Amino acid sequence: MTKTHTQLYRPLIAVGLALTCAVALSQSVIVQGSGPGNVQGTGVGNVRGTATPAPTSSNYCDGRFTVWSDSTNVVVDNDSGLTWTRNANLDGTKNWSNAVAYCSNLTYATSSDWRLPSIAELSRDERYGGTTNGLADAYPSTNNPALPLGHPFINVQSDDYWSSTTYTEDTLDAWYAYLANGDVWYDNKISYSAYVWPCRGP
Numbered sequence: 001m002t003k004t005h006t007q008l009y010r011p012l013i014a015v016g017l018a019l020t021c022a023v024a025l026s027q028s029v030i031v032q033g034s035g036p037g038n039v040q041g042t043g044v045g046n047v048r049g050t051a052t053p054a055p056t057s058s059n060y061c062d063g064r065f066t067v068w069s070d071s072t073n074v075v076v077d078n079d080s081g082l083t084w085t086r087n088a089n090l091d092g093t094k095n096w097s098n099a100v101a102y103c104s105n106l107t108y109a110t111s112s113d114w115r116l117p118s119i120a121e122l123s124r125d126e127r128y129g130g131t132t133n134g135l136a137d138a139y140p141s142t143n144n145p146a147l148p149l150g151h152p153f154i155n156v157q158s159d160d161y162w163s164s165t166t167y168t169e170d171t172l173d174a175w176y177a178y179l180a181n182g183d184v185w186y187d188n189k190i191s192y193s194a195y196v197w198p199c200r201g202p
Contacts, residue, residue, distance in 0.1 A: 061148040073109040075152050079133040082121060082201040085109070088156040094196055096174045096189035099162045103198045114198040119163040119175040119184060121199060128184045129165060129175065135197075136161075139183040146182035160187075160194035 055070040066076040067086070075086050085108060094102060099116055106114040123130035124138040137146040145156040158180035167173035167186040175186045176194045187194075 058152070060152045061150055064148065065152050067152050071109055074111075077133075077135060080121065080135070080201075082117070082135075082199045083111075084135065084153070084197065084199050085114075086153055088153050088161075088197050089195055090198070091196065093193040094162075095191070095193055096162055099194070099196045100164060102196055106198055108198070111200055114200050116162060116164040116196065117199045119165040119177070122161060122163045122197070123177045123182065123184050125177070125182055125184045130177075130184060135199075136177050136179055137182040139178075139181055141182035144181065145179040146177075147179075157195050161197050162194045 055068050057069070058067045059065065060067070064078055066078060067074075068076075073086050075084050076082075077084060090106075090108070091102060103114045103116040106112070108114060117135070119129040120131045120134060122134055123136050124132060124134040125136075126132070126138065130138060135147070137143060137148070139146075143149060144158055147153065147156065156179060160176045160178050163175045163177065165175045166189075167175060170186075172188055172190070173186040174189050175184055177184050
């Protein structure tokens with residue numbers, strides 16, 4: 001016996017009704033994410049995309065310093081709001097002009113707005129222009145290097161680090177901080193060499 005058109009299409013109609021009911025009842029759609037757990041969505045349509053876990057932070061020195069999980073090569077000093085390279089010796093010693101140029105031309109950790117810090121940003125020694133929220137401890141620091149114990153930085157040299165601040169009584173000189181004990185002094189911009197510690201931010 002030959003089947004009619006209605007008999008031939010009954011199975012297709014049943015499948016269509018089942019799919020329509022599933023959409024109408026707003027069943028859950030589960031998509032495996034790239035991070036821990038699943039991405040879940042409900043309602044009509046599809047859920048598409050990739051789950052990206054939110055960055056986490058590690059705090060040091062009672063919350064003064066923060067290192068974020070998505071940018072572990074830099075450290076945020078929460079006292080000043082400045083961001084510093086975690087490695088305190090990226091490229092050795094330089095004279096002052098080359099230190100300024102190095103920081104200005106640096107692209108590091110996806111940022112290109114690095115600069116040489118001022119003496120106020122580099123030092124807490126208020127005798128010579130440092131501030132209470134500078135990076136290095138004021139002289140005489142009992143720590144060597146002159147930073148809080150447990151800081152997250154690496155490769156810190158117990159030596160001189162240039163600042164961008166010119167010595168006003170002789171513009172051929174610029175200020176630097178001595179990280180062994182937090183002392184600050186100045187020397188000739190051309191003939192003297194010191195380490196460079198780039199920063200960025202406000």
